[in-house]
Amino acid sequence: MTHTSLSPSDKALVPFVSVDHMMQLVHRIGIEQMLTGIAAYIEADFLRWDLFDKTPRVASHSAEGVIELMPTSDGEVYGFKYVNGHPKNTKEGLQTVTAFGLLADVATGYPVLLSEMTLLTALRTAATSALVAKHLAPKGADTMAMIGNGAQSEFQTLAMKAICGLKTVRLYDKDPAATAKCAANLAGQGLTVVSCTTPEEAIQGAQILTTCTADKQCATILSDNMVGSGVHINAIGGDCPGKTELAEAILHRSDIFVEYPPQTRIEGEIQQLADDHEVTEFWKVISGKVAGRTSETQITLFDSVGFAIEDFSALRYVRDQLETTGLFHALDLLADPDNPRDLFGMLLRSSANSNNH
Amino acid sequence: MTHTSLSPSDKALVPFVSVDHMMQLVHRIGIEQMLTGIAAYIEADFLRWDLFDKTPRVASHSAEGVIELMPTSDGEVYGFKYVNGHPKNTKEGLQTVTAFGLLADVATGYPVLLSEMTLLTALRTAATSALVAKHLAPKGADTMAMIGNGAQSEFQTLAMKAICGLKTVRLYDKDPAATAKCAANLAGQGLTVVSCTTPEEAIQGAQILTTCTADKQCATILSDNMVGSGVHINAIGGDCPGKTELAEAILHRSDIFVEYPPQTRIEGEIQQLADDHEVTEFWKVISGKVAGRTSETQITLFDSVGFAIEDFSALRYVRDQLETTGLFHALDLLADPDNPRDLFGMLLRSSANSNNH
Incomplete structure (x- = not known):
């Protein structure tokens, strides 16, 4: 993704792992190695189980299926997954389960990773x-x-x-x-x-x-x-x-x-x-x-x-691969004005900026 | 965003409104007109209040602040917002509140809009x-x-x-x-x-x-x-x-x-x-x-x-502007193989595809 009219600050850009990048990541690492790596992250997080905020997922049920949010936190990193479960989807050519997830810095609340999780959920469930x-x-x-x-x-x-x-x-x-x-x-x-x-x-x-x-x-x-x-x-x-x-x-x-x-x-x-x-x-x-x-x-x-901690572990694993693989896009997800109290000023200046182009 | 090695199906692509696109949208529509428009959507949704799934937001508190998920649904469309509140952020040059949100189709669970909501939350709160x-x-x-x-x-x-x-x-x-x-x-x-x-x-x-x-x-x-x-x-x-x-x-x-x-x-x-x-x-x-x-x-x-319904209304408003303005990216967020039971096959074929390039 290129930014034509503005260059958001680094803080405004959130690494995003698309489905395409996730597939490339699997091939780069090797699927069995990646499954083993994710299992090791899950094991490490299960060993510090008491540290985590744990809650049953927040489910929105309908006649056709369910949409769920699965949050957790280890006190330093917060994570959640969006996931649906719609058994009838297969008949319509859709996935029964699709998902994406996010990690954020607990100290600032700023997201630090957004990732597809349809594939990653399959990997972490198997792991x-x-x-x-x-x-x-x-x-x-x-x-x-x-x-x-x-x-x-x-x-x-x-x-x-x-x-x-x-x-x-x-x-x-x-x-x-x-x-x-x-x-x-x-x-x-x-x-x-x-x-x-x-x-x-x-x-x-x-x-x-x-x-x-x-x-x-x-x-x-x-x-x-x-x-x-x-x-x-x-x-x-x-x-x-x-x-x-x-x-x-x-x-x-x-x-x-x-x-x-x-x-x-x-x-x-x-x-x-x-x-x-x-x-x-x-x-x-x-x-x-x-x-x-x-x-x-x-x-x-x-x-x-x-459970949410497994997703958290899998997202941690993916995040730790970003630097060496470069398999992500920088997503312009967060508004981050130079002066944090001047959100409106950022908006005003974006207009001036656009007019100059 | 361009897709080099694969062309995901339309269902796999979720419209994404970046901060830059949201600012362009505000200028395209005019901020007062947009505030008035969002208020009208909120009013319309408040008039059908009983229809909505309502729940207090799901909060994860820490010493520095809070990270919250705010879900709701009107039975046809599901929405949620991720939002943080970190009063100390300002001193570190960060926003007190950042946010993003999502709409999904209740019938399939598939996301249909991902949007920045730092700016949009400011707009909906004011509206x-x-x-x-x-x-x-x-x-x-x-x-x-x-x-x-x-x-x-x-x-x-x-x-x-x-x-x-x-x-x-x-x-x-x-x-x-x-x-x-x-x-x-x-x-x-x-x-x-x-x-x-x-x-x-x-x-x-x-x-x-x-x-x-x-x-x-x-x-x-x-x-x-x-x-x-x-x-x-x-x-x-x-x-x-x-x-x-x-x-x-x-x-x-x-x-x-x-x-x-x-x-x-x-x-x-x-x-x-x-x-x-x-x-x-x-x-x-x-x-x-x-x-x-x-x-x-x-x-x-x-x-x-x-409250979550206000975010839902604001996201509905933004979604309704996409077609006429084109102010969004198509985000490769969902894995959507041709055969929904063949997620692994999609992964295998992506390898073959990559090797050919």
Whole structure:
């Protein structure tokens, strides 16, 4: 973006990472390296969990979907994400989830980064799942059932490969075209990819069961008799009140790990359970405060809904790449007159300036 | 902004109004016409008040200031504003308040406008004050005391001129340089501008008393004995818990009008009063549900804190100017693959594309 009539001060310009720049960033760094890097930032932020302002996201629900704002702050940096969830969008050729996010300096309130987050949300969701699986999946887990082969499925798979050593992914989607798309995208990525025609086939031999579907309703993607002992369930889909993926009986057989209980109780699989059903905050596992997996037969369940701190971590990661990559535009987002009390004077002078051109 | 390696679809591009474009828009339309136009949009939205999702803003407080998200929706369009309030910023050469905002389509969740709102907030705050004064100030009011001559003061004054027929403004600020700046900016705008050296001098003969100061503490800009009968007080400053401008005794002598009581009780002058002190929602005056000014001796007080619907109205106004003015950039904010389930494929193809260039 060029500025023809005015040169705003540096403070007025906010680095903006477009979709195009985000894609270039992924290719520059390498997708598996970037997933690993984002997971490391998430892990670092989960280790200082108590520092963060935490609040359930601010949701605006409509018949068609939801628009949410997800703010958080570590006291020095403030971040928020705008994200929508509209399951019907796919039929109209639109993304179910689009997003963008921002970081700002807490001391001044000035934004310091604006970024697309449709891609970045896919990356951070996958990085979070793999970080959790690294701590909770059974030892030697190298096979994942990927049930739901939509926009998130390839990211989940590559994060599990990069961070957990996944070797085989077994794909299933009720729409065979989605499975074909996912298999084609994963070809040549160093994984054994098996396309399955039933969920029962997909879970054969898998130690990690990932569900990632997007209907805005209670569904049963995994039924109780499908889930054997010793597996790790990574329940990604379902981030709305009224939307779940797992049979309730599975929840009662599992040790349940969540991001932030007040939000997960509203949006996650545990909507189906009593409000006081015991769950473990995953950050406590990383920090060593509580045990993760304690036996080979235990079923661990990550009831993922996505939390603001993960977005914050992902934005921090992107911000730290700006200087070396230069993959951003300087966006004329903030009015910043030389004399801060003279906003009107800046406006007046812009008129004089324009008239001279 | 040009896109070198990819041409995102139209859906992926969000109109962005930069600070430069906003200034050009003000000059293209004329500032008084634009203030009048925004006031009309606010009035129209206040008349359909019940339609809106209303919530107190989501604030993140720190020692230095506050960062807030202000969402609302009319069921068809969703809007939110990011805004900070950092009184100390001025000393560091920064704006006390910076802001940007967004509109999105409720049916799809896709953003349809991103705009700077530092200037637009100044315009909408002034337009709201003038809209309220039009309904509440005594008949024939043509003189305003403007106490606090910072970034908002010229906008307040010109809105009162355009919408209420103001002829004279009497300026006071504890910093004479601020008054000199304001007087210089208002020269040639068709008003009699009187620079005063005390607040007592400023309020002489004024039917409208506007206070607009920014200290984050309880202050007494107007004391009880300064306020005679029959005036309209437009209390703009103070939008934090712990920050007020008026002596409490004035509040007890006034009929108090507010935007949205749950927010004003937290942030406004009425923090000083009991939680059940009677206040009138201003939208009810416009809609004829309750009386506004009922006598010549009454003191009316607009305890302004700024509400999300006003930002929504201002953004609607700006959006409606885009087509005729072309004053926006198309921002590559949203990932929008041809096949919405193939986000990863879009990423893969962008690599192939880049390699070809």
